[in-house]
Amino acid sequence: MKEMYPEISPYNTGFIKVSEIHSLYFEEVGNPNGKPVVFLHGGPGGGLIPNYRRYFNPTKWRIILFDQRGCGQSTPFAELNENTTWDIVSDIEKIRTHLKIKQWAVFGGSWGSTIGLAYAITHPEKCLELFLRGIFLLRKKEIDWFYQEGCSKIFPDLWEDYVKPIPVSERNDFVSAYYKRLTSPDPKVRKMAASAWSIWEGSTSKLIYDSEVASRFGEDEFADAFARIECHYFTNKGFFSEDNFLLNNVSKIKHLKIVIVQGRYDVVCPAESAWDLHKALPDSKLYLVADAGHSLSEKGITSKLIEYTDKWSEL
Numbered sequence: 026m027k028e029m030y031p032e033i034s035p036y037n038t039g040f041i042k043v044s045e046i047h048s049l050y051f052e053e054v055g056n057p058n059g060k061p062v063v064f065l066h067g068g069p070g071g072g073l074i075p076n077y078r079r080y081f082n083p084t085k086w087r088i089i090l091f092d093q094r095g096c097g098q099s100t101p102f103a104e105l106n107e108n109t110t111w112d113i114v115s116d117i118e119k120i121r122t123h124l125k126i127k128q129w130a131v132f133g134g135s136w137g138s139t140i141g142l143a144y145a146i147t148h149p150e151k152c153l154e155l156f157l158r159g160i161f162l163l164r165k166k167e168i169d170w171f172y173q174e175g176c177s178k179i180f181p182d183l184w185e186d187y188v189k190p191i192p193v194s195e196r197n198d199f200v201s202a203y204y205k206r207l208t209s210p211d212p213k214v215r216k217m218a219a220s221a222w223s224i225w226e227g228s229t230s231k232l233i234y235d236s237e238v239a240s241r242f243g244e245d246e247f248a249d250a251f252a253r254i255e256c257h258y259f260t261n262k263g264f265f266s267e268d269n270f271l272l273n274n275v276s277k278i279k280h281l282k283i284v285i286v287q288g289r290y291d292v293v294c295p296a297e298s299a300w301d302l303h304k305a306l307p308d309s310k311l312y313l314v315a316d317a318g319h320s321l322s323e324k325g326i327t328s329k330l331i332e333y334t335d336k337w338s339e340l
């Protein structure tokens with residue numbers, strides 16, 4: 026079993042202004058002359074944590090990580106204006122050209138897989154290998170499963186807390202009901218909705234419930250950006266022109282080396298999506314980790330991903 030590399034600090038950090046209002050925090054970690062890889066975090070709105078630096082051999086890789094619009098250290102915090110999938114795709118290009126990188130590998134899980142696929146489909150010539158985990162294609166059925174009905178049947182106890190802030194009359198459409206509250210001018214309403222939304226996701230992300238993860242997701246700052254940005258993207262159907270946009274366009278990346286690592290018992294982004302993606306990209310490698318849920322930090326997921334970042338670390 027492979028474990029994360031040791032804790033490491035960036036050798037360079039900075040901010041890049043990407044629009045009238047948004048500036049993004051980025052960091053570079055590892056070997057400045059190593060093979061470049063961009064790390065795409067989840068959510069949208071999840072932001073970076075230091076452990077994300079540790080999935081790559083730092084003597085071999087030049088690892089670029091950034092906080093997407095409105096989260097982490099990027100500013101303005103929790104901002105929804107000028108915040109779309111296609112804005113993020115163009116941000117990834119701005120960071121690449123700013124750092125004078127010709128091509129890079131792409132590493133992303135969950136929403137990071139969504140945006141990784143959208144980026145690779147738009148700019149396939151800029152991509153080396155793709156490392157994708159906990160596949161999320163942002164189709165209606167995936168949103169419905171987690172935020173309307175499906176996962177509710179596996180975690181009926183935690184579901185009660187998710188349902189609580191929404192009156193019975195609005196429960197036929199939780200995403201809309203939450204969106205109304207997450208964009209409320211009343212900070213109390215916004216806060217209550219943000220923490221319930223985020224705790225639901227935090228408490229279902231590992232195979233075995235982890236109260237520490239659940240409470241971290243409920244912290245005010247994190248929850249506000251995470252819940253608002255996620256709900257904004259889901260209300261807008263991911264800003265995709267059709268429900269199956271990603272699957273319908275993957276032929277543009279069929280020449281790339283792609284590994285898909287998926288927890289068998291992922292209830293946030295069920296394995297059906299990883300399977301559909303693998304079927305659409307038959308040359309991709311798919312690993313269904315037998316004893317894992319959604320989280321990047323679960324042992325089997327971590328190990329398989331690092332096996333591949335090690336294997337594909339040579340330029």
Ligand code: STX
Pocket residue numbers: 066067068069071072134135136137161226230293
């Ligand atoms: N959202 C799934 C996702 O991308 C539907 C995600 N879930 N939790 C996270 O991301 C973080 C661990 C990054 C907060």
